Amino acid sequence: MGFFDRFKPKPSQPGCPPELIEELSRAIIDGFVEGEFATRLPSNVVLKKGERLIIDIPNVVLAEERAKTRGSYGGLTIRIARGFSVHTGGFEGARETSLVRIDEGSFALTNKRLVFTGASQTRNFKLSTINSFVLADDGIGINRGSKTKTEYYLGTTQVVMLYTMEPEEHDDWAPTTVEWELEGRHIQEIIQRLIQGP
Numbered sequence: 001m002g003f004f005d006r007f008k009p010k011p012s013q014p015g016c017p018p019e020l021i022e023e024l025s026r027a028i029i030d031g032f033v034e035g036e037f038a039t040r041l042p043s044n045v046v047l048k049k050g051e052r053l054i055i056d057i058p059n060v061v062l063a064e065e066r067a068k069t070r071g072s073y074g075g076l077t078i079r080i081a082r083g084f085s086v087h088t089g090g091f092e093g094a095r096e097t098s099l100v101r102i103d104e105g106s107f108a109l110t111n112k113r114l115v116f117t118g119a120s121q122t123r124n125f126k127l128s129t130i131n132s133f134v135l136a137d138d139g140i141g142i143n144r145g146s147k148t149k150t151e152y153y154l155g156t157t158q159v160v161m162l163y164t165m166e167p168e169e170h171d172d173w174a175p176t177t178v179e180w181e182l183e184g185r186h187i188q189e190i191i192q193r194l195i196q197g198p
Contacts, residue, residue: 014172014173014174015173015174015176016165016167016173016176016178017173020165021165021178024163024165024178024180025180025186028161028180028186029186029189029190029193032054032055032186032190033054033190033193033194035052035053035054035111037055038052038053038054038055038056041053041055041056042056043056043106043108044056044106044117045106045108045110045115045117047110048112050112051110051111051112051113052110052111053108053109053110054108054109054110054111054190054194055107055108055109055159055182055190056106056107056108056109057106057107057108057155057156057158057159057182058105058106059104059105059155059158060104060105060106060107060116060139060153060154060155060156061101061103061104061139061152061153061154061155062101062102062103062104062105062116062118062121062123062151062152062153063099063100063101063102063151063152063154064099064100064102064149064150064151064152065097065098065099065100065149065150065152066097066098066099066100067096067097068096068097068098099152099154102118102120102121103116103118103119103120103121104118104119105117105118105119105121106118107153107155107156109127109187109190109191109194111194112126112127112194113125113126113127114127114130114142114191116153123151125144125146127191127194127195128195129144129145129146130142130143130144130191130195131143131144131145133184133188133191134150134152135184135185135188136152136154136184137184138154138155138156138157138184139152139153139154139155139156139157139184139187140152140153140156140184140187140188141153141184153187156182156183156184156187157181157182157183159181159182160179160180160181160182161179161180162177162178162179162180163177163178163180164176164177164178165177165178
């Protein structure tokens with residue numbers, strides 16, 4: 001090793017291993033299920049006996065799927081007499097579905113209910129009435145027994161937690177800052193665990 005080799009930059013150390021980040025994510029979800037973060041969140045939800053707050057997120061958008069038929073008429077128009085025409089051909093169309101914003105408000109989960117409180121809409125139902133989930137980029141869609149349309153709650157990724165993962169003496173990775181967002185898959189797991197119980 002020459003004199004100048006001492007001054008060569010060392011290769012940058014790798015960040016925190018993915019399995020430790022996944023372990024952190026599981027610990028955060030455990031914390032939500034146990035209600036550990038609820039004390040840091042302001043909430044107007046009136047809790048019933050035996051009920052505890054899990055999370056309350058402001059500025060969440062409530063949206064629903066709406067179907068539209070788009071298409072066009074094709075064919076000929078033949079004039080038979082003055083003021084009387086016959087159209088031949090037909091209508092070609094296709095149904096398109098899109099998400100339509102219904103309201104914006106507070107999305108709260110307790111260990112028993114989901115409560116949405118917006119400017120014009122309120123949704124309040126037991127978690128046990130949920131039949132299935134639809135994962136969205138920025139939240140979650142919920143299908144439940146008494147509703148024919150999927151309800152989407154969008155904007156949950158505004159809940160962000162920053163953690164610094166520190167290596168132990170024997171680890172060969174550098175301290176890593178992890179940014180964790182509350183995604184739809186996390187909400188699904190939290191709700192499923194709350195429904196199933198301990």
